[in-house]
Each structure stands twice: as structure tokens, then as C-alpha cells.
Amino acid sequence: MTAPLPLQGIRICDFTAVWAGQTATMYLADLGAECIKVENPFIWNPMTRAASPRMNAMMAQLMPPWIAGHPPEPGPRPWNNSPAFIQVLRNKKSFTVDSRRPEGLAIVKQLIAISDILAENLAIGTLEKLGLDDDAIRAIRPDIIILHMPAFGRTGPYVEGRGYGAHIDSVAGSTILRGYRDTAPVDNVSIFAGDYWGGMHGAVAVMAALRHRRRTGEGQVIEMAQVESSAHMFPQAALDAAWNGREHRTIGNRSIEGHVPSGVFPTAGTDRWIAIACRDDAEWQALVAFMGNPPWAADPDLATAAGRLARQDMLEERLAEWTVTRDRDELFHALQHAGVTAGPVLTAKEAAEDPHLAATGAWKRLPATEDYPEVDWLRPAYRFAKSDVDLRTPPCLFGEHNDYVYRDVLGLSDDEIAKLAAAGHIATTFDPEVIATA
């Protein structure tokens, strides 16, 4: 495709880690920015390329698939095949340098000098320890856009707070709002909604700042505290507190928008579920008709959302009795054709095999590498009709683009490259000591 990519010509010096940060730069890379990931063979950044650099088949089996569903034999470079992390590295480039040593820091500074964006979400103070505080960065590149994505902010009493997505979600109000209505929050299993959210908001902020720079030539620093952006995932709970003094707690699978019923119901087979939500009275009537007008459902009191709300427990029990003998997927299609909002709770396997996703080009097959087999990978969620906003280049393996970055981007000579290689800066694997102790 010949149409230009939106962010063509924009370069990112990428210090991001874990999910939120690496996702923010992925969106920008998807849109055409050249995203150069700065990696260090002598530092294992937790939860950034894999759960462990020593991942093996036995260890992987002890851990949940989402974090440890590597290929059956993870091999010597598990940082190149973690399902949790490898795909946020699509469309990016990776080079290695030990930025804690002077000659390594000099390389990083050369990259900053030709970058439009520097993005990071490392523990507070990490870049400063390298001598890369905002002023130092801007001394190198005055019009740079710096994106900081701290967990709890760069100022105030929570600045020393440390957390992954789960902890940020807790403070942002997510964790207390999800769970079963009849169990305490201690039973809530982890999920990290804010990582996704934070990544998207980071990308929005950077693109807004890029526009300002196009118009004025002026760069700027952006601080996106993940907890503060994540609070925006639950505006109804936050504003009901602020306006009415009311405290929201979990309502399970019920709806805060007045959709009644709203629930997840068992269907025939083992652990197969269907979600059903009647968004309005017409959808309820369609559901009643579809069920063949059973006497319990034909009760005129249930014709309004308020009436159904008052008898929600009964409704959910009756619906579960009705769904439990039925085939989930037949019910899904039949209900949708009848005008009822419903959908199967898809397992990862079922999503991977979903006919709609296959028919609409959600996947792109990438060839095998030494580290992973040939499989289908997700393309970006959206489709640009003209720009090739797509999975264009495979996820960057550790140090895969050393030659490109040192030679083509930074313009180093063979001699200089040989020296840095001899000093261990340039690598495609982590230092053995790091692997042994991380």
C-alpha cells in the first residue's frame, strides 16, 4: 500500500515496561512511528519480556497460560516467546545497550537526539539515576515529547508507591466494582483493566502533543499517572460519590444502565455460558416471545425495566433453568436474530477459532522464528481504509535490530560497533549472571 502511515517519520525512544507503557508505544508504532526499544542485557526488567528468563517447560506448566503459555519448549530465549508480552512488541525495533555505563549512556543520548518522543513507565527515579531527568533529555533534544506513565503520580505522598496493574486497578476503583454479589472482595481474582486503558490514553496524549509540536515547534512533558487515568473507567461510581455521596460496590454481571435481565447463564455442556442482556423493554418482549411466552415471563409486571428490576433474582433463576439445556451457539444466533442482545462467553480457543474474526481478517499469520512456531497473530483492532495500519513487522526479538540501530540509525563505524560489542552492550541474549539471578 502506498498511502502514508499517520505517524510516518516520527521516532520513539522507548523505555517502557510491563503492559501499560509497552501498549502505549505499540499503538504509536501501529500508526507508523519508528519505535526503538532500548533494552539492557544486564538488567532483567520484571514483567516486560517474560515472567522469568529461566522459563522452562515444567515452570511454565505451573503458571497460568496467559503469563506462561509459551511454546511447549520455551527454549533458551523465553523473552522472545512469552504470550503476555511478545505481541505488544509488534511493529517495534529492539536494540541493546547498557545505559548505566558512560559509553552506553552516550549511545542512548545519541538516540534521544534524533527521537521525537521518549516514553517510559519505569519505577520513579530510574531514568534520573541514569542522569536522564527531563532537563537533561531536553538539553539533548529541546523539542522532544516526554511521556511519563507513573503508577500513582510523580508528585505527592504516593510517589513512592509501587504497583502493577492489579494495584493500580485497586486504587482506581476497579477491583471493588467487580466480583460476585455474595462474596467478599478478597475472593476477586486478578485482572488488570487499567493496563489497557493506560496504554490507550498514553497514545492519545502523545498524538495531541505531536500536533502541538507541529504547530509551534514546542515539545513538552506529559505525566499520565495510571491511577488517575484509570479512575475514568468508572465515572458513574466516581460521580455518584461526588454528587450524591453514594458508594458503589459490585453488582456482579448486572447492569448499571438498567438492562434487565443482565446476566451470564449456563448452557448445555461443561462450563459453557451465554451472556444475555435486554437493553430495553422491546428486547425483553423479544426474549419472552422467543422463549414461547412462558407464564412466568408473560407477567405484565415484567413489561417494564423497573418491574423486572424488582424481581431480578427470580428472572435470573428462571432464565438459567431455560438456558441450561440449550446449545450455547445455537441460542446465541437465534437470540440475536430474534432481536435480543446475547453472546457466548468465549474461551481463548473459541476466540482464536471464531468465524466472524476469521472472516473479517482479524489475524495475520507470521512465519516461525527460532523462538516461536508459525501461528496467527492479532492485527490492530481498527481498520484504516487507506493507511497500512496493520501488523507490518513481527514482534521485535531481543536485540534483533542492533545492526540497524547502531549502523543505520546512529551511524556508528565498524570499529565503534566492535568495541561496544566486545564490552557486552550489543547482544541478543541476556547476560548469564542476569539470567541466573533475575
Add this chain to the structure above:
Amino acid sequence: MDALDGVTILDFSSHLAGPYCTKLLADLGARVIKVERPGGDPARSLPPFLGDEPGPDRSATFQYLNTNKESVVLDLKHPRSREVVRSLVQLADLVVTASPPRVEETLGIDYPTLSSYKDLPVVAITNFGHDGPYRDYSLDDLVVYAMGAEMYSHGLASREPLKLGGTAATLQCGAMAAVAALGALTAYEVHGLAQLVDVPCFNVQVNNIDRRSSSILAYRFSGRVQDRPASHISGLAGGIYPVADGYVEIAALPGTYWRRFVEMIGDDSLKDPALDSPLAALQPGAREAVDAIVVPWMLERTRAQVWEAAREHHVMCGPLYTGLDLWNDANFRERGLWTTVQHPELGELPMLGRPYIFEQTPWRIRSAAPRLGEHTRTVLREAGLEPAAIESLAAEGVIA
């Protein structure tokens, strides 16, 4: 100067996802002309309401999602609406829609029609995209999370799968659309490229980095399917603990995090190096022995005390906050998590503040969410309609 100053967005979306997309842009300075159906965006009827009293301007959901926007009431089902849309599009740099594909066509706000008026980028938020077998199926926050996202592994093995709180999944679709919109706007402004961008909410959730995308790839790599766990407990310590006034979430994975955690708890028996290993949790009774020390420590302390101790030791920790806790937290307030909005009828109202801090360009609320049709006449005049034409449209009920 606001970052998106000078950008005009014509917004045909309603409810949650589309309005969140355009709110993100409006709060950074874009002008958003919100086209509402007669009777208004259904979000005007969504709770919670100020003082629990419904009313078209009293919905917190609506007020939150529509800051800094202008409201034009236009009946897109009326044939004469086409000429109005054609004029409005001339004002715009970007159009956002959020209607099912069949409805887009019926209302004349599909990409071929809009681009025949002006060659400009269009971001179309849909349930399932513009083609494929589910194209005309419907979704809500529950169903999009069930089908698209990692609902299947959220919850306990013995129970039904669970959604996220509130309407988080739907708002995520809006945030993703904002990324797409800024990409499309950049392509338009920098490269002169106008195009349709299709943002299917189903795909947004399938791409959810919150474990769905990784669980799918894990299946492809390993054949393993992520299930709901039997209990929330995993590892020797960590997860959600009860404390004196609520709950806190902690991570104490083997290695650095475990050692910091042990320092915080301060009990010497936890310093046994054998405990600092992924294998320690596999010993029968190991978790119970650690809990016997940790749980009483937690119960003696409030959330604030635990979090303070955690910060001192750099333990991975967060107290479980409610909306009320966020509202009452003096530190977040000081930082600017909250702001106020001046509403001409309702007065001054608290509002969630900036999700990010820009050094040079403001995030700001210039105006409260518009009253229904507040800007119909001024915007139509600006779009070049003569007063007589406007009155004729009003008389026919095309505008209000």
C-alpha cells in the same frame, strides 16, 4: 493554546463509547459538534442523577461524557436532514459515528455518503465492523466483554464468569476509537489523507491487552486455555487481604518483591531463605503458615497505614478504593484528580479532572455538557443556512 485547538469534530455518536472518544478530544481543545436525535442522546437518561432526580441535564453519565461539546438536534430519519448534514460536514475535520452499519446507511451517515459531501476522515465505531457474519448483531457492556474479552477466566471455577465493573468495556472501545481518531486526524492534517477508520468494539475487546490477547496467543503457542482459578489464592503471599477498614491488594512474588514484603511485615520467621522461592508455595500448609503471620498484621492496620508501610518498603500494593474513597482522598484532590464544572442551571458540580498532565497545553473544561439543542441555531447559521431555512426546518421538526 490547546493541543487540538482548531480541530472540529462532527459527532453523530450517542450513549457511551462514541461520546467518550470525542470527550477525550474535546477536553484537549477540539470543537465537538454533537448531533443529537430529537429527545436527545439516550445517555441523558442514564443514572446516576444529581440528587437522584432524573432530568435531561441531571445525568452524571451524560454530564461526564459530554463536557466541552455543542448540541445540535437533528432528526436524521427526516429526508430533509440530508441537506443539513451536508452543510455541517463542511465545518468538520473529522466525523465520528457510532451506529450499526445498516443504520448508518439509513440515516445517511455512512462513509460513502459523508465523503461525497467532503473528503474527510470518518471514524465509525461499530459492534462488529462493516462486514462478516455478526455484522448486524447487537452488543452491550456485558456481551461485548463476554464475547471479546477475558470474561471466561475472570471469576472462580465453581461460579459463572464475571464482567468488569460499571461500563468499563464499553468505555475502552471509546478510548480505542480516540487513538484511531487521532491517527486519522494526523494522516489528514499531515498527509492530506482522508479515509474511513472502522473501530469494531468486538475487535477492541479481542485485542484487550488485559489478558485476552495474551490468552489467545498462549493457546496458539501451547494449546493451553486460560481457565477461571479455583480460588483467588496463588503463591505464598499476596492477593487481596482484609484490613481493619477494608481491603488491600499486594504482590509478593519470589525475589525482590517477596523480600520487600517480608521487611514490611517484619516477622523474622518469614526471612527463611527457603520461603523465597516459587517452590515454597507448593508445600502443603505453607500459605496457611504465612497467612497466620500476615493476616493478623493486616487486620491491625487500616488501608492507609498498610499503604504507607508499603510505600516505605516499596512493596507492590494498592488499597481497594471505592468512588467515595477517590472523592475523599486529599492527595488525589491536591494533584487534580477532581475539578469542577459550571452548569448554567445546576450550578457548580464536581467533575473528574484530567487523566494526564500536559506541561504546555491544557486539559480543561471550557463548558459543561450542552443542554439539548443549545447550539442548533448558531451552528446551523455558521454552516451557512439562512434564518428562513432554519425556521422551515424547525417547523417541520427536522431540527430542534
